[in-house]
Amino acid sequence: MDTYWGPVVRLMVLVRTWSLVSGQMRYSVPEEAKVGTVVGRLPQELGVEAGDAEGRRLRVVWQGRRASVEVSGASGALVVSSRLDREELCGKSAPCSLRLELLLERPLRVFHVELEVTDINDNAPLFAASRKNISIAELSLPGSRFPLEGASDADIGANAQLSYTLSPSEHFRLDIEKSNERNTVPDLVLTKALDREMVPVHRLVLTASDGGRPSLTGTMELVIFVLDANDNAPQFNQSVYKVQLPENAPQGTLVVRVNATDSDLGSNSELTYTATNFIPSRGKYIISVNPHTGEIRLTGALDFEEAIVFDFRIEARDKGTPPLSGHCSVELEVLDVNDNAPEVWVTSLSVPVPEDASVGTVVALLSVSDRDSGANGRVQCSVWPTSPFGLESKFAGSYSLVLREALDRERVSEYEVEVRAEDGGKPSLRARRGVRVPVSDVNDNAPSFSQAVYTVLARENNAAGAELARLWARDPDEADNGRVSYSLWEGVAGAPWSGGGWRPASSYVSVDAESGRLWAVQPLDYEELQMLQFEVRAVDAGEPPLVGNATVQLFVVDENDNAPALLPTAGGGAGLVPFAGGVGGSSVEAASGSESETLWAWAAWGSPAGQVVAKIRAVDADSGYNAWLRYEVWEPRGKSPFRVGLYSGEVSTARVLEETDGPRQRLVIVVRDHGEPSRSATATLSVSLVEGGEAALAAAGSSSSSVSGVVLPAEGGAAAGAASASANVWLVVAICAVSSLLVLALVLYGAARWAPRAAVLSGPAPATLVCASEVGSWSYSQRQSRSLCVAEGAAKSDLMVFSPNLPPPPPGPSSKDTSQPEPSALLNTRLKRPFPPSPFSHTSGHAVLGAGLSAEDLTWDPHILMGKNQE
Incomplete structure (x- = not known):
């Protein structure tokens, strides 16, 4: 072993590699190297003398591992100090690198060292078991x-x-x-x-x-x-089993029982059954086999529409070693049951349908199917409601929803059509499909006003731009077809103009195109215009546009904007009518407050109560209550010997005149109308009290001097004596004139009394003088109307009647007939006060029926019917 490791160690030491990267040294040493093997010579690499390494305490610091290398104290070299086992240190990881630190004190320095332990073939292959x-x-x-x-x-x-x-x-x-x-x-x-x-x-x-x-x-x-071989496989008694079941067979139903036999003995003949190779594959979730008995039962629901036949194999496996198996096939046919209702789909829908669509227009295409078969899958369809749509079928399972009747969006704007399908099963199943069919608008309706004729009342002197009424025309179409604009039709003349000729209605009124608001272009003047008739057109924005029209009759309601005015006499005086007992003087005083000139009259001492001394005549350009005048004595207040008729203006004695009343009486008479607020005019009457003969001479003298306005005093001296001769002549003339007037009044009264009323009331008439008060004098009426004059005696007031007299239009296109002849109605009248109790205009004791009102609209004033002067 030493012979093996010696060359390896020397070779590793000689060929070791080291590098210093960012202050880090790297060494390599094989595993299982002998203790004392030099890994690296640190003093040379650190620049330290070998003898100084120990003195400066150069040592290795390990990071959580046992010390396997150390610094030699004598040489300062890095040597192996204990056994290095790469498999123990790193396992299967490669490379196996150990990180350690070199600590050099005096001065203190730290060096990082990476030591790689290389693998040697020191482990033999090892099996898990021998x-x-x-x-x-x-x-x-x-x-x-x-x-x-x-x-x-x-x-x-x-x-x-x-x-x-x-x-x-x-x-x-x-x-x-x-x-x-x-x-x-x-x-x-x-x-x-x-x-x-x-x-x-x-x-x-x-x-x-x-x-x-x-x-x-x-x-x-x-x-x-x-x-040992199991040389006998199981055998089934049938190779194919065919079974039929209805699709509504409940779970647990026995399909079939298969049977196989094995001629072996012992465990080689013990069989187990399994089902395999299902076609379709979902059959394994519906069909199961008992592994011991071979019984095949339903574990799920059958569905004819998903699978008509289930094919699968049954394997019988014995318990031999090795086991052997036998196979057979099973065919389960599913019988159809009417368990599926028909289905209806809308494959195409053409909506909205225009209301002018022709009969036969296809609205929708529908597809109908039934997953059942045979009679269970034959479907019949119908539509509800039966109108205005119907079904047509040219191919099996395909239907067209067609229009059978004409549509009217204004009557029905949307249809909820229900298509009903029913199959031929027993019992049959049904299905429904709703189809929403909106109807689009076509401009087939003209704008229509709620009334053929509108009657509008407007006060005179209204401000320009004031709203008079609002007209509204209904168009049942929608969108642009139902958007209505309004305009005046200039094809019809508006009203006669006081300056002559006819003026168009647009010079008086205008109609807002969008809102139908009728407003005044200029202030209206009742004295100029009493009634204005024109036509308003309503046009929709459809293509082509349709038109509706209505006639508007605008009646101007009188305002009390005219004060009473005293009427002049034939001789030039103002406000007095001469009587046998006195004559009139010169001027009047208006409500404006201007100075009043004195009017003169004469009365004889001893005149009985009720003797008429003078008559104040006045007229008011307004009508109705605004022109109904009343006369009052303003001064003196209290026990004055004279009084004035409340409505007749006649100044008469209140009692027998006595010499104690003085030679002259001064009366301030106020003439007021009944308007709100009322307007008035004043007149000053000076009545001279004389003897009876002097009164006759004064009356004759005043007749000759009335033109010049000179007042003759009762005590004339020489001048009065010179005029006495001519006074007798004028007295005779005055008596004849008064007698003639009385006879003429009686003749007129008889003619009016016995003449037929139909003849009197027929035909329009220009402004005329009409019969007036109970004393038979004349009063002027400024109204252009028909008149009726009735005089029934001195104690009753006369009656003047005005019937509707609409101004005839000038030649031109006639007004277009409206389609809805509804009764007239008053629109948006804005009156500050209600009409007077009577629709009559009172002028000097007369009652006048306002223009544009029928006889049925009359509301009689009891004071006028009684004909009594309220004094």
């Missing part, structure tokens, strides 16, 4: 393989590369297979048939050799026992 018993049946065929366990070698590299040899034998040989790059595994191969009676046991030696120099070996004895 002997292995193998049993082989005598009927085993040549070529049969029997795997053997390989040996192991603790060395690495070439020292662990193993090769195997087998002792000579005419029946067996070795076959080496590489299990991986490092190991090989031997197989024992039978080369010649065995005969137990000639050689019952074969003994062989398996040798493993490694690749070291010199090579080391290990051995294992193989003892091969030849087993």
Whole structure:
């Protein structure tokens, strides 16, 4: 052994390699090196004198291992201090590197050393057991393989590369297979048939050799026992078993019982049954065989639609050594049962369907199938509801859902169609499939207003841009087909213009195209325009667009924007009508507060109560309550000898005039309308109290001087005496004039009383003078309307009636008829106060029916019906 290790150690020491990389030294030493073998000469490599190494205490520091090398105290060299076993230190790891530290004190320095322990072939191959018993049946065929366990070698590299040899034998040989790059595994191969009676046991030696120099070996004895032959295989009484079962057979149902026999004795005749080779393979989860009895039963559910026939084999194996087996085939036919409902699929769906789609349009394609067979798989289909769709079939299992009736999206916008399928089984099974069929819109509906005619009330003097009403037209179509825009149609004239001719409706009102809001372009003036009639069109955005229209009648509601005005007399005076007892003076005082000029009248002492002295005449350009005037004595308040008729304006004596009343009475009379707020005008009346004869002369004198407006005093001196002659003439003229007026009033009253009413009320009339108060005087009406004059005596007021008189349109296209003749309705009227109790316009005691209102709309004022003056 020393002869072997000496050259190796010297060689390793001579050829050792060392390197200093980043302050690290590297040495190599073979395992099993002798104690004292020099690994490296440290003083030379560290630059330290050999004698100083001990003095500076150079030593090895191990990291968690026992010290296998140390520093020699004499020479300072790194030497082996104990046995180095690479397999113990590193096992199969390669390379085997040990890390240690060299500590040099005085001064203190640390050096890192890597020591590599190299492998030598010091381990022989080793088998897991020294002997292995193998049993082989005598009927085993040549070529049969029997795997053997390989040996192991603790060395690495070439020292662990193993090769195997087998002792000579005419029946067996070795076959080496590489299990991986490092190991090989031997197989024992039978080369010649065995005969137990000639050689019952074969003994062989398996040798493993490694690749070291010199090579080391290990051995294992193989003892091969030849087993007796089981030379009779089991036999079935049938080679093929055919069975039929319905697919709804429950689990545990007996399919068939197979039977096999074996002529051997003992364990060689004991049989076990197994099922193999299932076609289809899922049969192994459905069918099982009892290993002892050979009974085949169902362990799962059969399904005709998945497998019609199951083919499998039954193996009967005896318990001989080696065991022998026999086989038979089993064919299980599955009978169909109606256990599958039909299935319906929608293979194509063309939606949405336009509502103008023609009859016969294919909406969807459907596929119908039933996994059953025969009558169980024959399917009939129907559709519900039966309209407006139907089913057509040109090929088996394929149906078309077609349109049978015309669609109307506005009536039904979406259909839930149900396709029903039913097979021919007993009992039959059914299936349903819902199909959602939306209907797309087509522009087949024109916009439609809720009313053919809209009646709108608007107050005069409304601000420009004020909303008058909102019109809305319904279009049942959707999207652009149902998006409506509004406009005025200028094809119809709007209203007569006070300046002459006709003005278009667009000069008064406008319609918002999107919202249908009707708004005023300019402030409305009732005195200029009482009623405006025009047409509004609604057009949708479809292709082509459809149109609907409606007529709007806009009635202007009067506002109290005109104060009462005193009417002039024929002689030029303002506000007074002459009577036998007095004459009128010159001017009036308005509500604005301007100075009032004095009006003159004369009355005789001793005049009885109720004697009319004068009559104040006034008119209001407004209508209704706003033009209904009332007269009041503003001054003096209290016990005045005069009073004024509340609605007639007649100034009369309240009692018998006495000389104590003085020579002159001054009255301030206020004329007010009934508007809110009311407007007024004032007049100052000066009444001179004279003797009866003087009153007649004064009346005649005032008639001659009324044009100039000069007031003649009661005490005239020489001037009054000179005029007395002409006064008598004028007195006669005045009496004749008054008598003529009285006769004319009676004639008119009789004509109106006995004339037929239909003739009076027929036809439009321009502005006319109409019959007025109970005393038979005349009052002017500014309304353009039809009139009726009735006079029933001095104690009752007259009645003037205005019926609807719409302005006729100028020549042009006629208004388009609307399709929905619904009754008119008032839209969005915004009135600050309700209508007066009566729809009449009162002017100087008259009642006037507003334009645009029918006779049925009249609400009579009890004061007007009674015809009494409220004074």
